[in-house]
Amino acid sequence: MNLDDINKQLEKMLPKKRFKHSLNVANTSIKLSKIYNYDEEKAYLAGMIHDCAKYLNKEEVKYYVAKYKIELDDLEKNNLALSHSVIGCYIAKYEFKIEDEEIISAVKYHTTGKANMNLLEKILYIADLIEEDRSFPGVELLRKLIYGGSLDEALLISFNNTIKFVIDNEQLIHPRTIEARNYLMQQKSVLR
Ligand SMILES: [Fe+2]
Ligand SMILES: [Fe+2]
Structure with a gap:
């Protein structure tokens, strides 16, 4: 599918507000690609489609x-808040016919993160958090x-914030988020 067709599909799959969020994430992903030297078109596409499965019944x-x-x-x-990223990567691959594995993987891990993320996985994860309509304590620092x-x-x-939030709200923590956090901590201590 070309970008126009994918956008038409997304407009059917997402409420207006979530479509706008997707556009914001796509545009933020472009900005980050400029800073961190990534392919802007791929980053834009990942941003547009990342929440495609968020409103499945x-x-x-x-x-x-x-x-x-x-x-x-x-x-x-039974937890679409977590599973929409995994299901979304299959929709991206088989319904939208996106073949690029970096895009597929960025969609798959945009909710939990993972250890040793590649650049697009990082860009999408963080763009999702800081797009212009997001407001939460600490977003400006991020x-x-x-x-x-x-x-x-x-x-x-961000991973620390997520883990703290989940504990404070007595929710379960996905192990991939802990692995993502520990990986970055270990990398930091190696660099020190
Ligand atoms: Fe999402
Ligand atoms: Fe999102």
């Missing part, structure tokens, strides 16, 4: 999980770090 989730034999872990099952060239530092703060 239960029947649709069942349909895609069966159709593509998607394996969800215990935390992802923007300052990211636009100032400290991508990994911003990521580490």
Whole structure:
């Protein structure tokens, strides 16, 4: 599918507000690609499609999980807040016919992060957090770090924030987020 067709599909799959969020993430991903030397078109596409599965109903989730034999872990099952990224990567690959594995993988890990993320995975993860309509305590510090060239530092703060938030709200932590955080901590101590 070309970008026009994908956008038409997305407009059907997402409420207006989420479509606007996707556009914001796509545009933020372009800005970050300029700073960190990544392919702007790929980053834009990843941003546009990242939340494509966020508003699937239960029947649709069942349909895609069966159709593509998607394996969800215990935390992802029955939890679209976590599983939309995993299901979304299958929709990107097989419905939107996107072949680029970096884009697919960035969509897959945009909710939890993972250890040893590649540049597009990092760009999409952070663009999703700091796009212009996002406001939460500390977002300005993150923007300052990211636009100032400290991508990994911003990521580490984000993972720490997520883990703290999840604990304070008595929710389960996805192990990939802990692995993402520990990986960056270990890298930092190696560089010190
Ligand atoms: Fe998402
Ligand atoms: Fe998002």
